[in-house]
Amino acid sequence: MSKTDCLSAFRVVLSHTSHPGNIGSAARAMKTMGITRLYLVNPKEYPSEVATSLASSADDVLDAAIVVGSMAEALVGTTVQVAMTARRRELVQPLSTPRQLAPELLAEARGGGEVALVFGTEMSGLTIEEVQQCNRLVTIPTNPDYSSLNLSQAVQVLTYELFSCLSDDVSHLEEKPKYASHEHVELFLEHLESTLLTIGFLKPYAPKRLMPRLRRLFQRTRLEQEEVDILRGILRATLEYDRHAERPALPSSKRDHSR
Template structure:
């Protein structure tokens, strides 16, 4: 875990009364992909479970370290911020916020040493009023008002993603490390290219117009790698050799 994401260790996901073990496994997977590993389960209907392990997809460590408790109070013990995921207003005092609005406060709390619980209810009914009232923040995912149904693990994934994206909005580690051609290497290619175009009759030395400047601009935009330059020069050599081949003679039928 990098220094930027170290505060995620202060965040736990709490699932209350989960009825299907597959949702526990999928939640573990959603958590681990975003760097959150602490899972609390309040009275799960079935756990541990082979179904949960199967859907965790190599997030077995999250499942193996999951803490199973009897009550929501036990799951929230020691936390300083409790974030209830809810899709209904229910005339509660706390204002509803979206994940993107609330995430900066969650991160600030975790970075200051606070313990944060992200609390999710049962699949069909969500959190009860009593469970929500034990939390000091409410969050809801803005969805299509005509169809707002989200799977439990999907809801966890959305909130976990917003946390990680805010902490480390950088995917440069996935980029291929390019061996770019240096200036001299590219200039030798341009010389070779111009000679080739003249030899095959595509470039007229007496009337070059702006062909070479335009080709220069094209290749310079691409920021060529050394291997790409080698390929292009190979094409030039092949073009010249092909141009020098004699045309086939007439067939016997002619």
């Protein structure tokens, strides 16, 4: 069983959403975090082409969305209801942040419970009556001088905190390098030595400390095959440039008259 399977116990409830674009954007936010159950309480406009456009390929979430006529209907079967609020309210429930509450919600889901994440309208949020139907309150910490969050942004933050508790592994995004083999590195070092001799940087009669130092330099760096190919391309271009470069004539005072 996947670590994220318990996310199937979560539903996002959007109450009286006035702009269909926010429904689409919320669906996109949900799907990126592995939550696909969407409930809509009396949306002003739905279905909507605007919602589909902003869902950005989260059409399956929109297609499966359940439209209901009341908050009570949206919460049927849930054991924990989390009201998102940005206002001070004279209510009994303590106010938590998404990060503080996420472990409790995941434990509830793993134990067989159903969790509703409840969001209100864009302008005024949830009503007092809607909040009273929930048994948890959550708020997103923001700049106290400017705490305006778009509805879909709030959905994204809360669902992200849930998902990141389950998995913060991003190794699947890392490029898997193809490292150069020993023989390819040796061929490069031979090519490098030959080039340095040709352009006069490596003096055959001088103490041979340069190549051992260069060898250590490249051995400290685990070269990828593409990097070896690039370096050898630079060496070939260096020799080509040296071969075709026009060498300026020496001034007469500098010419060798010893013959």
